[in-house]
Amino acid sequence: MKQYFKYIAILALGIVSCEPEFDNPVDEAGAYSNGEADFSRYVALGNSLTAGYADNALYITGQENSYPNILAQQFEKTQDIQDFTIPFMSDNAGGLLAGGNQITNNRLVLSVVNGDTLPRVYTGMQPTTEVGNVQQGPFSNMGVPGAKSYHLGAAGYGNVQGIAVGTANPYFARFASAPNASVMEDALAQDPTFFSLWIGNNDVLGYARTGGTGVYQLNNLQPSTYADNDITDPNVFASVYSEMVQALAANASGGVVINIPDVASVPFFTRVPVNAIPLDAQTAAALNQQFSAYNTQVLPGLVQAGFITAEEAQSRQINFAEGQNYVTLQDESLTNIGQAIQGAPFNLDPQTAGLLSQLRQATPTDLIPLTSSGILGTPVGDNPNMINGVSVPLGDEHVLTNAEQELIRDATTRYNQVISGLAEANGLAFVDANAMLNKLASDGISFDGGFVTSDFVTGGAFSLDGIHLTPRGNAIVSNRIIDAINTTYNADVPKVNVGAYGTVTYNNEVQ
Amino acid sequence: MRKLLFLGLFGLMAAVTYAGGYRVSLQGQRSLAMGHTGVAVVNNAELAFFNPAGLVYLENKINVAAGASAVFSNVKYQNSEFGISSETDSAVGTPFYVYGSYRVNDWLTLGLAAYTPYGSSVEWPTDWAGSHLVNNIDLQAIYIQALASVKISDKLSVGGGPIYVNGSVNFNRNLNRTLTDLDGNRSNVTVDASGVSAFGWSASAMYNATEDLRFGINYRSEIMVEAEGGDATFQNVPNSPLTPFQDTQFDAALPMPAELSVGLSYELLDKWLFAFDYNMTYWDVYESLDIDFANATPDSNNPRNYKNSSTYRFGLQYLANETVTLRVGYYFDESPVQSGYFAPETPRNDAHGFTGGLSLHVSDRFSIDAAFLYNRYEEVDESYNYYTENGETVPFEGTYKTSAFIPGLGVTYKL
Numbered sequence: 046m047k048q049y050f051k052y053i054a055i056l057a058l059g060i061v062s063c064e065p066e067f068d069n070p071v072d073e074a075g076a077y078s079n080g081e082a083d084f085s086r087y088v089a090l091g092n093s094l095t096a097g098y099a100d101n102a103l104y105i106t107g108q109e110n111s112y113p114n115i116l117a118q119q120f121e122k123t124q125d126i127q128d129f130t131i132p133f134m135s136d137n138a139g140g141l142l143a144g145g146n147q148i149t150n151n152r153l154v155l156s157v158v159n160g161d162t163l164p165r166v167y168t169g170m171q172p173t174t175e176v177g178n179v180q181q182g183p184f185s186n187m188g189v190p191g192a193k194s195y196h197l198g199a200a201g202y203g204n205v206q207g208i209a210v211g212t213a214n215p216y217f218a219r220f221a222s223a224p225n226a227s228v229m230e231d232a233l234a235q236d237p238t239f240f241s242l243w244i245g246n247n248d249v250l251g252y253a254r255t256g257g258t259g260v261y262q263l264n265n266l267q268p269s270t271y272a273d274n275d276i277t278d279p280n281v282f283a284s285v286y287s288e289m290v291q292a293l294a295a296n297a298s299g300g301v302v303i304n305i306p307d308v309a310s311v312p313f314f315t316r317v318p319v320n321a322i323p324l325d326a327q328t329a330a331a332l333n334q335q336f337s338a339y340n341t342q343v344l345p346g347l348v349q350a351g352f353i354t355a356e357e358a359q360s361r362q363i364n365f366a367e368g369q370n371y372v373t374l375q376d377e378s379l380t381n382i383g384q385a386i387q388g389a390p391f392n393l394d395p396q397t398a399g400l401l402s403q404l405r406q407a408t409p410t411d412l413i414p415l416t417s418s419g420i421l422g423t424p425v426g427d428n429p430n431m432i433n434g435v436s437v438p439l440g441d442e443h444v445l446t447n448a449e450q451e452l453i454r455d456a457t458t459r460y461n462q463v464i465s466g467l468a469e470a471n472g473l474a475f476v477d478a479n480a481m482l483n484k485l486a487s488d489g490i491s492f493d494g495g496f497v498t499s500d501f502v503t504g505g506a507f508s509l510d511g512i513h514l515t516p517r518g519n520a521i522v523s524n525r526i527i528d529a530i531n532t533t534y535n536a537d538v539p540k541v542n543v544g545a546y547g548t549v550t551y552n553n554e555v556q
Numbered sequence: 557m558r559k560l561l562f563l564g565l566f567g568l569m570a571a572v573t574y575a576g577g578y579r580v581s582l583q584g585q586r587s588l589a590m591g592h593t594g595v596a597v598v599n600n601a602e603l604a605f606f607n608p609a610g611l612v613y614l615e616n617k618i619n620v621a622a623g624a625s626a627v628f629s630n631v632k633y634q635n636s637e638f639g640i641s642s643e644t645d646s647a648v649g650t651p652f653y654v655y656g657s658y659r660v661n662d663w664l665t666l667g668l669a670a671y672t673p674y675g676s677s678v679e680w681p682t683d684w685a686g687s688h689l690v691n692n693i694d695l696q697a698i699y700i701q702a703l704a705s706v707k708i709s710d711k712l713s714v715g716g717g718p719i720y721v722n723g724s725v726n727f728n729r730n731l732n733r734t735l736t737d738l739d740g741n742r743s744n745v746t747v748d749a750s751g752v753s754a755f756g757w758s759a760s761a762m763y764n765a766t767e768d769l770r771f772g773i774n775y776r777s778e779i780m781v782e783a784e785g786g787d788a789t790f791q792n793v794p795n796s797p798l799t800p801f802q803d804t805q806f807d808a809a810l811p812m813p814a815e816l817s818v819g820l821s822y823e824l825l826d827k828w829l830f831a832f833d834y835n836m837t838y839w840d841v842y843e844s845l846d847i848d849f850a851n852a853t854p855d856s857n858n859p860r861n862y863k864n865s866s867t868y869r870f871g872l873q874y875l876a877n878e879t880v881t882l883r884v885g886y887y888f889d890e891s892p893v894q895s896g897y898f899a900p901e902t903p904r905n906d907a908h909g910f911t912g913g914l915s916l917h918v919s920d921r922f923s924i925d926a927a928f929l930y931n932r933y934e935e936v937d938e939s940y941n942y943y944t945e946n947g948e949t950v951p952f953e954g955t956y957k958t959s960a961f962i963p964g965l966g967v968t969y970k971l
Contacts, residue, residue: 547734
């Protein structure tokens with residue numbers, strides 16, 4: 046009798062240990078392959094895009110959904126890798142503190158206030174990330190928000206003392222191994238077996254997001270003399286980029302480099318329409334009446350005087366009509382007529398002359414930064430006859446004109462030639478993020494839940510700041526990188542399911 | 557925008573579901589050891605479930621059978637395109653039965669039965685790849701039945717009686733594939749209802765064609781278990797008017813489908829007994845799982861579209877000696893889940909069941925009954941295609957492999 050019970054007990058044990066097994070389990074060695082690449086010590090270098098910055102801030106879940114962290118999780122399916130370490134922020138609010146004072150804003154969240162669904166700054170908690178509280182590395186994700194190409198090799202870029210004077214970056218200060226360390230130095234010290242490098246975006250973006258107030262530093266080989274809103278000289282870019290690639294590739298099994306998108310493809314510049322001014326017939330007629338003397342006497346008079354060309358006069362015509370109208374703006378590339386029209390025969394008062402000095406109406410090729418949307422159509426002071434973007438032209442910082450975009454395009458094209466050239470010369474994987482973002486903006490990219498597009502808020506690719514990617518956008522980038530790695534290194538790294546990654550965050554704890 | 561979001565979150569709410577086929581056929585160790593046959597077998601009080609008409613043919617005045625099984629069942633999921641895999645960590649299920657019969661006179665026997673023919677317990681890792689369909693589910697239903705068995709002649713008897721069901725369900729899933737609160741915690745909903753009552757009946761007949769050959773038929777009615785006023789609890793929902801999910805009540809109905817069994821048994825050389833049962837389970841009643849929320853939360857409709865399914869059962873019994881009776885069996889259990897409706901609440905495909913067991917007759921009155929069941933499932937590539945997100949249907953695809961090992965113990969007492 047007892048024996049029977051014993052057999053039953055043994056049988057029961059056998060049952061418990063019996064697990065379902067697949068013919069080809071994906072979680073066992075050999076299911077995927079790292080090919081000729083060795084991902085065991087993967088280090089990611091770059092700027093905010095690499096750090097996982099989103100919604101105008103760096104915060105924990107954004108860092109978790111950064112493309113390098115997504116990649117590391119997929120790499121791990123092909124071989125044993127070292128833990129992918131991230132200099133995590135202290136919270137999901139996102140703002141930075143320096144000596145207890147907040148120096149950067151909290152993240153943006155999508156909120157509904159009085160029926161308006163808009164991104165607003167999250168105020169549900171005070172930020173808790175203190176810049177001076179240096180994190181112990183080394184860190185695999187070396188992405189530093191705000192970094193330009195020439196910053197990665199700059200010693201002291203993480204020196205807390207340099208933040209206030211602008212020589213150091215608060216995000217790097219949080220995890221630099223020493224005050225005098227450079228990003229590259231800390232990266233190379235980890236002896237990476239594989240690297241990714243996505244840098245150069247800020248070399249044009251600083252200029253673009255300020256509406257082109259800076260200058261294109263063509264032929265200025267001294268980046269230390271550049272302002273934050275300048276465009277980096279392509280030769281400077283080529284030299285620092287090449288140096289970094291050489292240093293990183295020297296001991297690594299391989300790496301991937303990612304090029305620079307066209308700024309005009311991101312919602313920060315495409316969201317606000319240039320013809321943002323709605324007018325009824327009556328107001329349009331009244332405005333045309335106001336500008337009538339300017340259109341029919343001042344401009345032809347200046348042409349006659351040989352002060353401007355007929356072509357320029359044509360481009361400076363101001364006309365309104367019922368419906369949507371193009372904004373008016375100050376274009377610094379136009380001839381300044383402010384002095385001329387104060388004299389005879391026009392004899393305009395200085396204020397009017399100032400408004401007309403470099404006035405024109407926008408064309409479809411001009412871009413308005415997202416951050417300038419709030420000013421459009423607002424009165425200057427309380428004067429109902431002084432409307433920004435209509436009777437009062439938008440300042441230079443509120444419009445990225447086509448001429449300014451040309452400079453950005455020129456620099457971007459040259460940077461990208463450097464990047465693809467170095468990729469080829471060094472046998473590195475190369476990802477054309479420029480083409481990818483253009484595709485997002487034009488057709489969208491399909492996934493199992495529809496299409497991801499560049500549309501602001503609803504498109505799914507861009508976070509609420511209109512520049513940085515959502516987790517879903519990062520997943521798309523990751524898949525492109527995986528494609529490039531698989532091709533270049535004869536690897537079989539599985540992709541991620543784009544639809545499993547989220548987009549924008551809803552929250553109503555805002556002011 | 558808000559309407560779209562609602563559609564996204566709930567239009568496709570994937571399920572308060574229990575199992576693709578949440579029938580649990582473990583209603584007697586002696587029957588189970590013989591492939592869960594029994595509609596035409598007169599053996600012990602297990603007849604209360606398999607064919608109450610046969611109770612009147614039991615030799616003793618009082619018959620009792622009781623037992624329980626331990627269900628060790630796990631399911632693995634993987635998707636090779638993305639390199640993801642998950643395995644359930646389900647609690648051990650313990651379906652049980654208690655049957656008793658009392659012979660009132662030569663032509664009438666009365667009985668009582670309690671058993672658990674439907675249930676499911678599946679626990680996936682929280683936030684796994686299919687968490688928008690189910691994180692975990694626990695379904696229980698206890699049937700309590702009063703029985704009468706009437707002998708019409710030595711060859712023919714009929715039986716049956718009313719059934720009272722007491723059921724409970726607890727189910728959790730994420731609201732969709734990506735919604736989180738500010739800290740990245742996935743938004744999810746738990747629906748919970750217990751003490752849900754419902755009624756049904758069963759009726760049966762047994763015909764003894766010769767001394768060795770019996771035929772049986774048993775029909776158990778469909779019972780619709782309707783949960784009214786259950787609790788729906790939402791967790792980690794963003795603090796936003798765009799996602800206005802608030803805890804509320806829900807109504808939902810889940811069918812315990814009708815089942816028809818027909819079969820025969822044939823006794824050979826006094827020591828051998830062969831039995832065959834055919835079961836038809838009328839799963840087509842399970843078209844959709846609909847959850848109506850009491851507040852403004854949009855209702856959730858989840859197509860299931862089950863089909864009627866057949867099970868073919870074979871059993872053999874051998875009286876080895878005075879104390880030991882040996883049994884083996886086999887069955888083929890067709891899944892009611894149609895391709896494209898393979899939801900991970902009960903990812904069950906066709907099963908081959910192999911059974912064995914024995915009885916030890918400790919005394920004239922008392923026996924111990926043991927049985928085990930091993931279910932063999934093929935690895936299957938399947939998907940659930942009726943989850944929708946922003947108006948797009950998003951299939952949840954992958955490879956599933958299930959294992960089930962079920963030992964059970966019971967006792968038989970007769971007086």
